[in-house]
Amino acid sequence: MSIATVFEVVLATVVLGFGFWTTAVRKTYSAAVGFVAYGLLVALIWVRLDAVDVALTEAAISGGLGGVLLLGAAARLRDSETTAAEAPGNLTRACAAVLSVLIAAALAGAVWLLPEHAPTLAPRIVANAWATSLANPVTNVLMAFRAMDTMLEKVVLLLAIIGVWSLAPDTAWGGRPGPCHRADPNGVLAFLARLLPPVGIVVGIYVFWTGADHPGGAFQGGAILASMWLLAIMAGLADTPATSRRWLRCILIAGPGLFLAVGLGGLWFGSAFLAYPAAYAKPLILGIEVAMILTIAATLGLLLAGAPERSVK
């Protein structure tokens, strides 16, 4: 066995161990911490599988923003957790266990029965990369060959934010999301929130820009930008904007809106919906991605900030 195989076996074992531990552990907080570590290790697995684009997304969403979301939920549940006596009964637990085992068995069976050479479109994607003059095949698929899926994903993000906002009480509708964070202005967190964002914003834009030819892209870059925004909010240096602000809503619809407009333009001037004219493919894709990174950063930040809680005053 080579060192790489040993490393992969150890990695898979640790990930499975974390999976079990996260499910079995009693405290919500510990489960959230376990899930973050699990997400970061799964990102390493994606790197081993040469899927660096997926690894970046996994680390940013599951390890980073998802972790913040879960820790926030754990903090909110902490007060009710000690008083909640109605634990699920044995029958419920047994049913859940049986259902989970069945799903795991079905997934394992599906993986087992995969054909030796899975059907793949990868060679055709590489062969047609000239059409967009982007070298990263993942970006080519996301922005050109399967652009419809990406556009609909952005619409899903928009629907998600509407879902979160609709949890707001009537008095706070259109107000600022989340609690008001007050931190010591001379404290450590405020120091980090002043020092890190300049670096983080550059890294976020770099990850976005390099996505044309290397692993990266608007989603990963947007997640980094969102985390910088959230850091400033949590340190009390910035406040969440009131959700009734027009500029905020414009940013939220900029990505899917521009995507849709370009798609309809393709129908009008070109051959099909979302067909880019070959000469303008790269500038068009870049333009859509610029709008998308703003939308993604704002949406992810607001999803984590939560429902509007403070009315506009």
Add this chain to the structure above:
Amino acid sequence: MSLARDMMTIAAVSAGAFFFLAGTVGLLRFPDTLTRLHALTKADNLGLGLVVLGLLPQAGSLRDGFKLIGIWLLTLLAGATVSQLIARTAREGETAK
């Protein structure tokens, strides 16, 4: 030349791995939060620093080398901030008791 580079990599990465091991042992064995943090910072700062130092001769280009150093500096910043925050929370918890 290549042999010298590989020797440096092996030496520095092994030293880094030792600090990670020592830091983990400290995390598991030390009695309270502050001493455990002390053990962890050794793993983060020195351990990762030595691993990065060991990987520098293997970096393909100057740009990759700077990226590695950048990762180490960012980890230093994050580690220092988080350990300060944890230590302060632990202190406050102690005085409140």
